[in-house]
Amino acid sequence: xxxxxxxxxxxxxxxxxxxxxVFLVPFAFIAVQALKTSPEAAGLDFAWPTNIVLFQNIxxxxxxxxxxxxxxxxxxxxxxxxxxxxxxxxxxxxxxxLARRPSRWNPWISFLILAGLIVxxxxxxxxxxxxxxxxxxxxxxxxxxxxxYGMAFCVLLFxxxxxxxxxxxxxxxAIDGAGPIRLFFRIGFPLLRSVIVTAIVxxxxxxxxxxxxxxxxxxxxxxxxxxxxxFNFQSQFxxxxxxxxxxxxxxxxxxxxxxxxxxxxxxxxxxxGAIKG
Amino acid sequence: xxxxxxxxxGAAIYxxxxxxxxxxxxxxxxTRWSFFNVEFIGxxxxxxxxxxxxxxxxxxxxxxxxxxTSGFKVVLGLALGVxxxxxxxxxxxxRAVVFFPVLVxxxxxxxxxxxxxxxxxxxxxxxxxxxxxxxxxWLTDPNLALYSIIAVDIWKGVGLATLIYMAGLxxxxxxxxxxxxxxxxxxxxxxxxITLPLVSPATTTVIILSLIGGLRSFEIIWxxxxxxxxxxxxxxxSVIYKQYAAGFYGLSTAGNVVLFVLVAAVIIPLFSWLxxxxxxx
Numbered sequence: 086x087x088x089x090x091x092x093x094x095x096x097x098x099x100x101x102x103x104x105x106x107v108f109l110v111p112f113a114f115i116a117v118q119a120l121k122t123s124p125e126a127a128g129l130d131f132a133w134p135t136n137i138v139l140f141q142n143i144x145x146x147x148x149x150x151x152x153x154x155x156x157x158x159x160x161x162x163x164x165x166x167x168x169x170x171x172x173x174x175x176x177x178x179x180x181x182x183l184a185r186r187p188s189r190w191n192p193w194i195s196f197l198i199l200a201g202l203i204v205x206x207x208x209x210x211x212x213x214x215x216x217x218x219x220x221x222x223x224x225x226x227x228x229x230x231x232x233x234y235g236m237a238f239c240v241l242l243f244x245x246x247x248x249x250x251x252x253x254x255x256x257x258x259a260i261d262g263a264g265p266i267r268l269f270f271r272i273g274f275p276l277l278r279s280v281i282v283t284a285i286v287x288x289x290x291x292x293x294x295x296x297x298x299x300x301x302x303x304x305x306x307x308x309x310x311x312x313x314x315x316f317n318f319q320s321q322f323x324x325x326x327x328x329x330x331x332x333x334x335x336x337x338x339x340x341x342x343x344x345x346x347x348x349x350x351x352x353x354x355x356x357x358g359a360i361k362g
Numbered sequence: 363x364x365x366x367x368x369x370x371x372g373a374a375i376y377x378x379x380x381x382x383x384x385x386x387x388x389x390x391x392x393t394r395w396s397f398f399n400v401e402f403i404g405x406x407x408x409x410x411x412x413x414x415x416x417x418x419x420x421x422x423x424x425x426x427x428x429x430x431t432s433g434f435k436v437v438l439g440l441a442l443g444v445x446x447x448x449x450x451x452x453x454x455x456x457r458a459v460v461f462f463p464v465l466v467x468x469x470x471x472x473x474x475x476x477x478x479x480x481x482x483x484x485x486x487x488x489x490x491x492x493x494x495x496x497x498x499x500w501l502t503d504p505n506l507a508l509y510s511i512i513a514v515d516i517w518k519g520v521g522l523a524t525l526i527y528m529a530g531l532x533x534x535x536x537x538x539x540x541x542x543x544x545x546x547x548x549x550x551x552x553x554x555x556i557t558l559p560l561v562s563p564a565t566t567t568v569i570i571l572s573l574i575g576g577l578r579s580f581e582i583i584w585x586x587x588x589x590x591x592x593x594x595x596x597x598x599x600s601v602i603y604k605q606y607a608a609g610f611y612g613l614s615t616a617g618n619v620v621l622f623v624l625v626a627a628v629i630i631p632l633f634s635w636l637x638x639x640x641x642x643x
Binding site: 087088093094096097098100101104105107108109110111112114115118128129130131171174175176178179181182183185186194197201202203204205206207208209210211212213214215216218229230232233234236240255256259265268269290294296297300301311312315316326329330333336337340341343344348351352355356 | 363364365366368369371372373375376378379380381382383384386387390395397445448449450451452455456458459460461462463464465466467468469470471473474475477478480483484485488517522525526528529574577578580581584585599602603606611614615618619621622625626629
């Protein structure tokens with residue numbers, strides 16, 4: 086659709102104002118509260134603070150509960166790095182073989198992958214399985230759960246991409262004597278680089294922002310991830326909205342950086358499959 | 363060259379932590395269960411589920427939540443998608459702004475809107491008061507809480523729907539529009555007879571993705587009301603967590619099975635119907 090020059094400007098200006106009201110005001114609200122002292126923030130209004138105390142707020146948020154936020158950032162970082170690395174490697178291996186090697190099992194595997202996108206995970210039985218394996222309430226256990234839940238998406242992404250790479254490269258490498266592992270890691274992996282970045286970025290944001298699974302499978306303050314610190318703050322500082330919003334501001338920074346640097350990759354990943362259903 | 367054992371590491375994790383618990387849930391849903399002992403009690407958990415007013419309310423709320431969020435994301439996502447693929451002013455700024463909430467923590471968004479929707483000194487009611495309207499208790503009125511959460515869910519998720527629609531819209535060849543315009547078609551006719559049918563793969567994706575997400579939604583509800591006031595905004599996912607936290611493992615798992623059946627019963631027929639309806643480019 087194309088607007089004529091005048092309406093292009095009119096509609097554009099209306100859209101800019103409307104989008105600012107609807108989408109930017111809530112973020113401005115977070116930022117303003119984070120600048121305020123506790124009594125001023127209790128008003129929950131947009132009034133500009135008389136004293137800007139952002140740095141004191143940040144210091145207080147980090148110190149609260151025995152430096153819990155620092156521990157939580159560490160936990161979240163470990164969780165994100167471990168789960169996304171495992172997820173990407175195992176999903177790429179699966180996508181590689183599924184796309185390259187036709188087999189009568191493939192329809193069944195596709196069915197299982199689709200099920201992974203649709204079926205809601207069974208929470209208590211998962212906790213029970215983890216308990217019997219001794220990985221309940223451990224970071225590695227939660228990381229493996231994140232791998233299981235994110236794998237279906239990644240496999241679909243990789244399988245679609247591998248089927249667009251010509252097979253001749255593999256054949257040439259095989260003739261030159263490369264074994265399957267070498268073939269995959271030396272030829273396949275580099276060719277997949279762009280889709281791997283997409284998978285990493287999308288899944289890293291998802292795991293970092295995940296609140297439900299840490300709540301289910303990683304209870305306890307010593308294991309808190311960043312999303313859970315919000316809840317601990319909320320009950321502890323019933324009236325300290327300034328600290329709560331400072332905390333929200335701090336934990337929004339990593340996804341924001343991802344968005345600034347990998348905007349195109351995120352868009353690619355999220356629209357994968359949109360055209361072909 | 364492509365050994366089958368490449369499937370094994372991923373398959374092992376997936377089987378142990380996803381498939382096995384799913385199958386196990388169909389047994390444990392029929393039991394009274396703590397991790398240490400199991401007692402088979404037949405359909406009792408399901409009877410409790412559908413006779414207890416709190417739990418059956420959660421079932422209805424889940425359906426309302428899924429249908430409304432999905433419906434609004436389709437309509438608003440398509441409208442925004444058309445707008446943001448046009449030659450509108452400040453297009454890349456608008457795209458960035460609409461999409462950004464998708465990447466922000468759901469719990470953070472929930473808490474922020476909880477403050478904005480505060481009945482006595484939240485910003486939304488302040489603005490309404492400025493126009494002489496006394497705003498309702500968005501999250502404290504039991505008849506309204508669920509719909510307020512739904513509105514915030516749409517606010518957060520519409521950017522993804524828009525993105526998917528934009529990808530679909532730019533793949534429609536412009537020759538179709540040119541030919542139609544030569545034949546005298548108006549803007550509305552172009553939209554109705556070219557855009558709408560040809561963007562249907564994107565529509566299918568948006569409907570299915572947002573329905574799956576909506577029926578399973580938990581985080582935003584937990585952050586904004588915790589299912590309250592009373593049980594008025596409880597959904598299946600929040601009930602499953604509450605029963606888990608309270609130690610009723612069998613009942614919680616029965617909730618999981620109910621959710622599973624609900625999602626499958628909605629998604630599978632809908633998906634095959636939408637796919638049959640699709641037009642090829």
